[in-house]
């Protein structure tokens with residue numbers, strides 16, 4: 507039986523065309539339909555999904571088919587659009603409302619590319635360029651361009667100066683404040699999953715968007731650190747270096763997000779105390795809480811970020827801590843109940859340590875030490891104490907004693923074995 511799309515004039519559009527030309531696998535396929543009406547789509551069996559726009563799902567393939575449309579911004583925010591999806595809207599008109607030239611190409615059923623805004627030239631020259639002034643009608647596009655810059659950094663893409671100027675204009679107009687937290691987080695989390703997420707934040711910093719969407723992170727640029735521990739000096743640059751190191755260590759966006767958050771408290775250090783940052787670990791906690799509730803950041807991301815922020819210095823200094831303090835640290839990290847989060851915490855601390863100019867390939871023994879200590883202590887169970895007839899609180903006490911004893915011996919032998927006495 508013939509597919510219902512054969513009765514329509516359909517074109518593959520957007521990301522699928524772009525990624526096909528880049529020889530990159532596309533996640534979604536979006537189609538645009540020219541010359542059809544809502545009634546015709548429904549009659550053919552498509553399922554309407556768009557509330558604000560005439561977007562449909564193919565009943566079998568579940569791929570997206572949208573009627574060609576033009577849009578005009580009518581008010582503030584995302585929903586303030588006047589949309590015209592009448593059958594006389596042309597493909598070129600539909601492509602004109604799109605964000606970037608590389609996203610404004612279409613492909614017909616024979617594989618022919620329709621490219622009225624020179625997307626192929628920009629793709630070849632590795633340029634992210636807006637299609638028209640309609641770019642500014644959707645402030646989310648500032649974040650999208652930053653995300654594409656992060657994703658395609660490895661291919662050598664840069665943002666066209668005139669597009670960056672438009673992004674700056676949009677950011678400085680305050681329009682970004684109308685974006686919902688969910689939409690910001692969606693772009694941020696996707697960017698964190700890309701190969702060069704630091705480019706996302708750098709671009710947003712450069713065009714002043716970070717000032718609107720995450721002012722505490724923006725404020726880190728220009729905040730100095732002691733040169734001995736931070737030859738790169740600037741806290742913003744350090745944070746980006748940490749994120750790059752986190753990418754080398756893990757694919758998890760939880761780890762990458764926590765790496766970005768770990769030094770936020772430094773934005774609050776009083777000038778007289780600079781370049782040191784006493785108490786920045788606790789100062790950062792409410793900043794993370796506020797951001798996470800504003801952007802509705804998932805709890806796994808938030809919880810790891812809070813732990814890394816509060817305890818990263820404890821791990822850096824772990825060899826200076828008494829065994830009883832190390833045990834307390836393990837309890838505060840909730841390692842006995844959350845071993846996976848603990849290993850993520852260790853990776854974040856490693857990224858913080860190696861994310862400094864000239865420290866990139868330095869060994870971070872603290873991680874190895876604390877993980878080995880945890881593995882050893884985790885073998886201590888209640889069983890022998892139960893067999894001795896101990897009960898309730900006495901068992902807890904006995905386990906704590908045994909852990910302390912084991913840790914004391916382990917720390918001494920570790921330090922000796924690694925010649926770390928002086």
Ligand SMILES: Nc1ccn([C@@H]2O[C@H](COP(=O)(O)OP(=O)(O)OP(=O)(O)O)[C@@H](O)[C@H]2O)c(=O)n1
Nearest residue numbers: 520521522536603604605606609610644646647
């Ligand atoms: N704010 C937006 C969102 C989307 N689009 C257009 O809609 C297409 C599809 O959007 P989407 O699926 O969100 O993005 P993709 O470009 O497919 O990118 P990704 O690979 O990240 O899904 C884009 O290519 C672009 O032409 C746009 O112009 N402005």
